[in-house]
Amino acid sequence: MPEPILDLFELEKAWSEEQKETVVQIRRFVNQEVLPIMQEYHNKGVFPKDLIPKLSKLGILEAIEEIDPITYGLTLRELERGGSEIRSFISVQGSLVMSAISKFGSEEQKKKWLPPLGKLDVIGCFGLTEPDFGSNPSAMRTRAEKFSGGYKISGSKCWITNGTLAKVAVIWARLGDQIHGFLVETDRKGFDARPIHGKWSFRASDTAEIFLDKVEVPMTAILPEANSLGAALKCLNQARYGISWGVIGAASHAFEETLKHLLERPQFEGKPLASHQLIQNKLAWMATEITAMQLIAKHIGILKQEGNLKSHHISLAKMNNCRKALEVTRTCRELLGASGIHNEYHVGRHMTNLETVITYEGTEHIHALVLGQHLTKIKAFV
Secondary structure: OOOOOOOOOOHHHHOOHHHHHHHHHHHHHHHHHHHHHHHHHHHHOOOOOOHHHHHHHOOOOOOOOOOOHHHHHHHHHHHHHHOHHHHHHHHHHHHHHHHHHHHHOOHHHHHHHHHHHHOOOOOEEEEOOEOOEOOOHHHOOOEEEEEOOEEEEEEEEEEEEOOOOOOEEEEEEEEOOEEEEEEEEOOOOOEEEEEOOOOOOOOOOOEEEEEEEEEEEOHHHEOOOOOOHHHHHHHHHHHHHHHHHHHHHHHHHHHHHHHHHHHHOEOOOOOEHHHOHHHHHHHHHHHHHHHHHHHHHHHHHHHHHHOOOOHHHHHHHHHHHHHHHHHHHHHHHHHOHHHHHOOOOOHHHHHHHHHHHOOOOOOHHHHHHHHHHHHHOOOOOO
16 A cells, blocks of 8 residues: 555545545556656656556546546646656646547547547647747747648747657647647658757656648648637646646655655754754645645635636646645755755655746746736736
């Protein structure tokens, strides 16, 4: 039985038996298959592709339409305990690519793409962000032009997770005065995905820049119901929901590692570090923040189940949980002392990865402005 997560408010007792079984299954997988190899792949700066068939066997995405929001959240929490890159791989595949096809695709597109995507036989990516437009996707320059055989798409996308692994890309482009979504097979002439090197965060993620030079796609490539930027943002909200759960896993694992070290490491008269007041104060603060993150995630899960989850709820959860997870891991790194910068521990990897997670899918500042607009009814984006 895997060790329990930090649970001061005994929230785990409220989960259904199926949810508890999911936590045990995914945690065992992470302990046995993910954690033992992640430092190696972090150092190499490559995605652990050997995990893909093993992740497929878990059946997470095949049942994504049937999984309730809390079970899905718990799954992502446990995956991010192993690494933000692993949670992100699944999140992009399910919450962005499959979600876009499920919400906005034709019946033919759903039949063609959802089964292989769900089994991870086909990997997908989601191309919205551009080199000059992250927080302002409405200013995108990627364009689609209609011609007799379909559409020609030209432009570039940046910071695309799963970019070089993908066999199909959901590409957002201007068509006339509107932004539309297109399903673009990555082996088409003019499509080029190049890995981004030099990252010190998300090193074990497949992150790419995509270039499209008059890429021709058939009429059937357009997502018929994705005819505005709002469609892309609906997919992003699904991903942000998952992130709000996922970062709890990174923070909790960092806390577990740090507490174990503090209990075992003697300092001053042979007493363990954990016996000192300043240390206990920091542990209490971190445990409180993780508990608050858990409460927020649980409640947005309930709201999502009830069909009452709104954009400002997701912004609050993403903004708060990413910030607190990052602060927790930074404190863990500090408490580990010199050991905190060594890959004997996973804390440093979690900490640097969370610098990415707090930035993508809407920065902390953008989510604060979403909340500000909700509170004041005044838009401050421009």
